[in-house]
Amino acid sequence: MSISRRKLLGSAAASAVLTMPPFLDTFQATQPASGDISVPIGVVDERRSLNGPENRIVDIHVHVDEKNPAYLEEFLRVSERLNLTACMLTPFANRKVVAEAAKKYPRQIVPFGFVELDAPDVVKQVEELHSLGFRGLGEMEFVKKPYNDPSYFPVYELANRYAWIMMYHTGIVLRAKFDEPEDVASGRMRPIHLEEIARRFPRITVIGAHCGNPEYEWAAEIARWNSNVFFDLSGSTLTKMHSRLADFKRIFWWSGQPQDSKTPNDDPSAFVKIVFGSDTELRNIEGVKAQYHAMFDACDVPESTRKMIMGGTLSTMLGLHA
Numbered sequence: 504m505s506i507s508r509r510k511l512l513g514s515a516a517a518s519a520v521l522t523m524p525p526f527l528d529t530f531q532a533t534q535p536a537s538g539d540i541s542v543p544i545g546v547v548d549e550r551r552s553l554n555g556p557e558n559r560i561v562d563i564h565v566h567v568d569e570k571n572p573a574y575l576e577e578f579l580r581v582s583e584r585l586n587l588t589a590c591m592l593t594p595f596a597n598r599k600v601v602a603e604a605a606k607k608y609p610r611q612i613v614p615f616g617f618v619e620l621d622a623p624d625v626v627k628q629v630e631e632l633h634s635l636g637f638r639g640l641g642e643m644e645f646v647k648k649p650y651n652d653p654s655y656f657p658v659y660e661l662a663n664r665y666a667w668i669m670m671y672h673t674g675i676v677l678r679a680k681f682d683e684p685e686d687v688a689s690g691r692m693r694p695i696h697l698e699e700i701a702r703r704f705p706r707i708t709v710i711g712a713h714c715g716n717p718e719y720e721w722a723a724e725i726a727r728w729n730s731n732v733f734f735d736l737s738g739s740t741l742t743k744m745h746s747r748l749a750d751f752k753r754i755f756w757w758s759g760q761p762q763d764s765k766t767p768n769d770d771p772s773a774f775v776k777i778v779f780g781s782d783t784e785l786r787n788i789e790g791v792k793a794q795y796h797a798m799f800d801a802c803d804v805p806e807s808t809r810k811m812i813m814g815g816t817l818s819t820m821l822g823l824h825a
């Protein structure tokens with residue numbers, strides 16, 4: 504969750520139920536009634552987008568902007584320009600339209616369910632998301648208990664059965680209300696809680712957002728020992744670390760050492776435990792990409808590992824090359 508989503512959060516309860524558009528025959532017809540997200544057609548040139556899959560960026564952290572009726576259309580244009588696939592973090596209310604869009608544009612959109620772990624019917628929601636073709640959950644955040652609380656295990660049992668990717672906010676979280684009490688605590692979202700989930704539910708791939716900001720060392724060590732744990736560097740992390748990006752070399756320190764767990768492609772670089780995540784507005788994704796590349800340069804990340812971080816690892820996990 505980025506600061507720019509503060510407004511979204513505050514108004515989430517007021518958001519309208521989004522409906523499916525009627526049949527769409529032409530691109531013109533995709534202009535939706537205000538408040539609806541619709542599935543555009545004719546935006547993406549499939550042939551062009553499919554070129555160069557080895558250079559494809561896969562972004563684990565793209566939140567649907569449910570306030571923007573043209574969101575999917577705008578996303579597809581960005582997707583084509585940047586050669587980018589999004590794990591699209593979708594509020595439950597928008598599940599059907601995003602599932603349909605993902606079927607139409609499988610190389611651009613991978614649907615993830617943005618559910619609340621504390622919702623009384625969360626297990627039912629997860630089952631429905633699975634039946635609609637969703638590939639995981641995220642971003643989990645604002646939990647009432649620590650992520651490893653046993654009351655969340657029924658969801659994790661299902662995710663384990665589905666061999667899903669589960670993406671969790673880790674570390675410091677924004678404060679939405681200043682004048683009223685808020686039941687929100689960053690301590691429930693520490694990266695250390697992900698370790699137990701990864702070990703109890705080994706078929707789940709656990710991805711922590713923001714690399715535990717500021718508990719980067721804990722995040723990295725948990726990723727080192729658990730082949731099914733990865734982190735993104737979205738949020739304020741790369742901005743804060745701008746003048747000391749080389750510090751990541753001390754945090755992801757074990758490159759070339761005997762490996763403690765299996766890595767994608769048997770890559771010997773510690774940085775292969777990082778995946779690309781932007782967690783920003785569509786127009787700023789390119790800026791986050793530049794921040795990742797600045798970190799790569801500062802830490803001498805090998806070219807082959809950069810490709811794994813920017814898309815190779817997630818493409819393999821999600822079967823996007825198939």
Ligand SMILES: [Zn+2]
Binds near residue numbers: 504505673712713
């Ligand atoms: Zn977050």
